[in-house]
Amino acid sequence: MTSHPATTTRRYSRLTFGVYHAKDPVKYNGVSTPVERRTDLGIQGLVPAAFVPLELDVQRCMEQLRSKATPLEKYIYLQSIQDVSERLYYAILVAHTAEVMPIVYTPTVGAACENFSKTYRGTLRGMYFSLKDAGNIRKIFDNWPSQHVTTIVVTDGERILGLGDLGVNGMGIPIGKLALYTACAGIHPAHVLPVQLDVGTNNEKNIQDPYYLGLKQPRERGPAYDALVTEFFEAAMDKFGEDVLIQFEDFGNLNAFRLLDAWKDKACTFNDDIQGTASVAVGGLLASEKLTGKKLSEHTFLFSGAGEAGTGIAELMAYAISIELSIPVEDARKKIYLVDSKGLVTKSRLESLQHHKLNFAHDVADCKSLKCAIDALRPSAIIGVSAMPGTFDKEVCEKMAQYNEHPIIAALSNPTSKAECTAEQAYTWTNGKAIFSSGSPFAPVTLADGRRFVSGQGNNAYIFPGIGLGRLAACSTRITNHDMYLAAKVLSEQVTQQELDVGCLYPPLSKIREVSAHIAVAIAKNAHETGVATEAMPENLMEHVKSLMYDPFEDPYVEQ
Structure with a gap:
């Protein structure tokens, strides 16, 4: 080259x-x-x-x-x-x-x-x-x-x-x-x-x-x-x-x-709205296993929204399930359903569907609304990527709590004004049963009985900076779907019991540079293993990654 x-x-x-x-x-x-x-x-x-x-x-x-x-x-x-x-x-x-x-x-x-x-x-x-x-x-x-x-x-x-x-x-x-x-x-x-x-x-x-x-x-x-x-x-x-x-x-x-x-x-490219959002969402879902006792493959997922973010998350989720069960991605997709502006994405709608929705058009009865789909499918997790505020209303949240001991409710649309529901609404309407995450930050919530929840923000900043650093560390020429899965997996591993105890699926932002370094190591290692790295593998990859990180508090006048 x-x-x-x-x-x-x-x-x-x-x-x-x-x-x-x-x-x-x-x-x-x-x-x-x-x-x-x-x-x-x-x-x-x-x-x-x-x-x-x-x-x-x-x-x-x-x-x-x-x-x-x-x-x-x-x-x-x-x-x-x-x-x-x-x-x-x-x-x-x-x-x-x-x-x-x-x-x-x-x-x-x-x-x-x-x-x-x-x-x-x-x-x-x-x-x-x-x-x-x-x-x-x-x-x-x-x-x-x-x-x-x-x-x-x-x-x-x-x-x-x-x-x-x-x-x-x-x-x-x-x-x-x-x-x-x-x-x-x-x-x-x-x-x-x-x-x-x-x-x-x-x-x-x-x-x-x-x-x-x-x-x-x-x-x-x-x-x-x-x-x-x-x-x-x-x-x-x-x-x-x-x-x-x-x-x-x-x-x-x-x-x-x-x-x-x-x-x-x-x-060397990726789309953050499709892949970065997917990675941070899947990272949170992987971390939720410690709260729900369910692996990804044991959930039924229902998306409200079927655009870039929705189908991006769904595809990476299917990829993660396929790895978990050692099955084809096509089979893994059967656990994932989408609702768009016209209702549940089904095979009866194939002729009118946009190409990115086709993989999730399942052979199930039509539903014209999210609430109908919840009743029909009884999902254990709902993912909001519709940019339609209020979509997860009191009835939706109560249905999720009725059908699940610990329903996952992810209101991922940005900015805050577009969120499907707030953290306070999700916790209040499910009587504290919800495992909630969002795309924009929400303040901690304390219920009437004194229980306190600190919801996690599924911010893409947990993912894309570390991927960029890993690419830099290996001078890699490609970013792959597997890189996004690895980043999600590493992110989930950075969530401690302290965060989980208050219902948070993500590590604190104060540790985000440490999280990025761990993700970078995984990305760089994968680049070397798959042959897209153009730099020799260092003896200590973590040490190499950290040596590349700009620190504004270090003396800028010292020659390195």
Whole structure:
């Protein structure tokens, strides 16, 4: 394989490259720069005289953050810090992960995307390729200041969370996801690149908005769309190497599955909405075995929603069951049912079903509603991925509690406003019998009898950063479905009895960098075993993985 500069970037685990410049947010440390270093770094006189240790600077910023009135104001404040000093920004994220993750990502990032054009500050953060750039993408890539990119997140803005087509305003998602790659797995901030493919928008509100920053034209659906995606992939791999990770993010159903199928064997890529969501959901379900006493294969699963997330979870769940029982995936799918907007997905509907639903069209009686399907199938677990708030109402939850001693209720739709039910509703309506998880965070719940529950958030941040780190550790050229299963399995193993005792299926966010390291080891090991690694296997894989993790609290001036 052709050697590229990107293949050596894993060695840049500290700020040891390039010329220091006060206007470079990756290298700039402001008042946290030792006074004796300011002269040779060229910033003497550009910052106040005091030296403020990074830990104290973080505390100062947290006080300001907590004084902001709304989550969106907090988001904008944090982004203003990232614009100036990435080290300070990531020190905040690492030291206060649980508190700031809901601001940096879900649920606040939804509001940030909706207001992206209005709050845009002109910051150099990511690249935008529109239909007008066709034929020039490889040349335009040279405008990006870093020549060492290992990790790209790309969106076309069509299906942003549960908010729909936001067009170029969806750029907040790749920016947020890559912030989590760094905060949760230590991918160096100088080596990440958010990308927006601007192919127009079908959101009339955007088109009429004078501040909207994208192409004001209907969304491209024809050959020009595919040509732009192809040109982007080929240009990215030519520029940064064949092992550059390219993560699909928030593409619409029309394109998400077919683009993943088209590129999964040609590039190091995966779709986080299909595969990452699946992995974190399956990880929680694997952990639930310790509470229900049931293995995956002993459950009957019913999904409310049959889009990218729903069928992605269902397919990985079937894969996990097939491994558990040593049976074909086709047989494992018989334990999994889907409900879409027209009712239960059945064989009688084959002619009208979208391709991604066909594998779960079972030979059962038709049901026109979720409640009918619950009565007919008596599932032990319901998975909400419909983006329809209130779908899991009091009657649904009571039915689940009636048919099961410990019903699994997973309200996974994002942001919080789209959740199928709240944690309080699930616990109250089932009298504390539910094992609940969600896509967005919910506060702990205490029932009238004093029982306290801390529900787990099935956040994709438990999965994709560790996968990216594992890919980096092995310089692997592919991400496979088995990688997603391994990540789910490792995640479930990180849940302790302390979490399980309060009904939580996920480890605390304070341990997320440790979780990412364990996932990375599994991913890197699998890459070596399957022949997609392009780097020699180190003697101590965990030690190697941890050596790659950027830590904002380490001295950036020490040569490594």
